[in-house]
Every structure is written in structure tokens, then in C-alpha cells.
Amino acid sequence: MKKLSFILSIILLVGILAACGDKNESSNDKEKESESNALSEEKLVIGTTAGPQEQIMEKVVEVAAEEGLEIELKVFSDYILPNTALAEGDLDANSYQHKPFLDQFNEDHDTDLSVVGKTILNPMGVYSEEYDNFDDLPDGAKIGLPNDPTNGSRALYILEKAGYITLKEGKDENASIMDIEDNPKNLDFIELEAAQIPKQLSELDAAAINTNFAIEAGLVPTEDAIILESTDSPYVNYLVVRTENIEDPVVEKLVKAYQNDEVKAFIEEEFKGSMIPSWD
Structure with a gap:
């Protein structure tokens, strides 16, 4: 009986040592993997x-x-x-x-x-052929917005930051026109294909236009936009x-x-x- 207990003790000890060895090897493997994933400094x-x-x-x-x-x-x-x-x-x-x-x-x-x-x-900008300042837009002015979710919400964010609308809390980066809580100038938002907005600018009081489409239309964001997106965007x-x-x-x-x-x-x-x- 004593001999059997001794053998079992030896087996248990070997198992513990093996487990410790596995843990050490696993730890070393993780360290090596981390080192191998590091970027070259050259x-x-x-x-x-x-x-x-x-x-x-x-x-x-x-x-x-x-x-x-x-x-x-x-x-x-x-x-x-x-x-x-x-x-x-x-x-x-x-x-x-x-x-x-x-x-x-x-x-x-x-x-x-x-x-x-x-x-x-x-920078996305808001442009107008008729007005030099957004404050001059009349009540109920027609504002063109890109109709895709990313650029549409971006345009609304710019208008909110400029103080012309208020969006529902937490909706700054994924807002739609349904998320507008306050609209003091009663702006009438018209959603259009982003690439087509410059061509329709004459039919609107103002519109939010992506930089690439603005440039194609001969507009210079820092000179022609009546509202320009800021670098804390x-x-x-x-x-x-x-x-x-x-x-x-x-x-x-x-x-x-x-x-x-x-x-x-x-x-x-x-x-x-x-x-x-x-x-x-």
C-alpha cells in the first residue's frame, strides 16, 4: 500500500512539473509571437x-x-x-x-x-450661389444634403457645430434629418446624390458638398464655402x-x-x- 502511494505521488509530481513546463513554454511562445509581430524600425x-x-x-x-x-x-x-x-x-x-x-x-x-x-x-463645405453668409439665408431656405448616410450625417454635424440646428443627443456622427430636434430657421433639407449637388446648386439656397465634387465644379473650399468643416471634425x-x-x-x-x-x-x-x- 505504501509502495502504491509512493508511485501515485511520483506520477502527481511529474504531472505538476509537466504542467509548469507547458505554462512556461506557452508564455515563452507568446513573448516570441509578440516580438515577431513588432514592426521593423528601419x-x-x-x-x-x-x-x-x-x-x-x-x-x-x-x-x-x-x-x-x-x-x-x-x-x-x-x-x-x-x-x-x-x-x-x-x-x-x-x-x-x-x-x-x-x-x-x-x-x-x-x-x-x-x-x-x-x-x-x-473639408466638406456649405456653398451658395446667392448668399455670402449662412445667416443671410431666408426662413425656410432649401438646403441640399448628400443622400448617403455617412455624408448626410456629416453635413448635419457641420450645421449643428455652426449653430444652425440641434441634433438628438448622441447622434452627431450618425444622424439623419429625422434626428433634428431644433431648426430655428426652418431649413428645408433636400437629400440628393452627392455627385449631382454642384449641378443643382443654382436651384437651392445652399448645399453641403464633398471636397472632391466641389473641386470638380471649380469651387475652392477655403475661399468659396460659407461654412467650412473645421479640423476638430x-x-x-x-x-x-x-x-x-x-x-x-x-x-x-x-x-x-x-x-x-x-x-x-x-x-x-x-x-x-x-x-x-x-x-x-
Whole structure:
């Protein structure tokens, strides 16, 4: 009986030691995995979209190189693939989107991507062919709004921030015209296809127009808008990385390279107010 108890004790001890060994190995494996997922401090692969975002990132590449950081740029023609590629590890970061878009992407695709630094704002503006000041609009004025949920709520947010309407609490970033609580000027909101609004501006008292469509219509946001979205808007664009890499030293180096006076001067000179540096 004593011999049996001794054998059982030995088996139990071996089991405990094995379990401890498994825990240590698991802990070591996690540490190794964490180290392997860390970004290189010498080179990053960054995704962006074709056009202005690409032009700005090319300038960032120059500035980063001066600080010893090599950036390989990958250019995409849509808004989904840069996030998909980042989540799958084909990119180290991307630069092209605002946070409401990112939040929705994370929710829809079960990804874990985070913003790390402001970049630029493509300012939505309210324009009018007849009035130079929104205060001059008559009671019941016809106001054109983009009919898609994202840009429609963005336009309402701009009008609320300017003090012309009040939205239901908590509806700042996902509001519809049904969420307007107070409308002192009795503004008549007309929802239209965003791309068509500039062509219909003459039939409206004023309208909210996205920057790209405003520019196509010959409008300069910083000169022609009677209300211009401010850089504290939730719709500013960001540099984005996988959440696990937020504290990697190279991420700070990337943000610093983008938020550089040389890059700021390039944006202001090249885009004449159609894009605004938003990190000040």
C-alpha cells in the first residue's frame, strides 16, 4: 500500500512539473509571437489610395528617409483593400480614412485596427450661389444634403457645430434629418446624390458638398464655402496600424515624419485648401 502511494505521488509530481513546463513554454511562445509581430524600425510598408493621398505620402516618404526610415508605398484604387491588407499583415500601416469609416470597417470585418495620428481633412463645405453668409439665408431656405448616410450625417454635424440646428443627443456622427430636434430657421433639407449637388446648386439656397465634387465644379473650399468643416471634425483622416503595434517605436517615427512642417507646407501649397493639415 505504501509502495502504491509512493508511485501515485511520483506520477502527481511529474504531472505538476509537466504542467509548469507547458505554462512556461506557452508564455515563452507568446513573448516570441509578440516580438515577431513588432514592426521593423528601419522599413515600413504603407498603403494609401491613388491621387492626393498618394501625393502626400510620397512627400512623407522623402521626409522619413531623412530620418533613417524607409517606406515602401503601395497604392490602392478602393477603400476596402488597404484595411484588409493591413489586417492580414501585408501592410504595416495605411493612410487614407477617417475614424467613423474605420470603426465601421472594424465592426463589419471583425478586425482590430487603430488610429495613431491625424493627417489631413478633406473639408466638406456649405456653398451658395446667392448668399455670402449662412445667416443671410431666408426662413425656410432649401438646403441640399448628400443622400448617403455617412455624408448626410456629416453635413448635419457641420450645421449643428455652426449653430444652425440641434441634433438628438448622441447622434452627431450618425444622424439623419429625422434626428433634428431644433431648426430655428426652418431649413428645408433636400437629400440628393452627392455627385449631382454642384449641378443643382443654382436651384437651392445652399448645399453641403464633398471636397472632391466641389473641386470638380471649380469651387475652392477655403475661399468659396460659407461654412467650412473645421479640423476638430471627427472626419479628419488618420494613420492606421494594427492595434498590437500602436506602441512600436517606429510608429511614433512614422507619425512624426507625417506631421512634419515640410509635409504641411507641401499640402498647403499643392492643394490650396482642398486638403487641410489637421494635426495642429
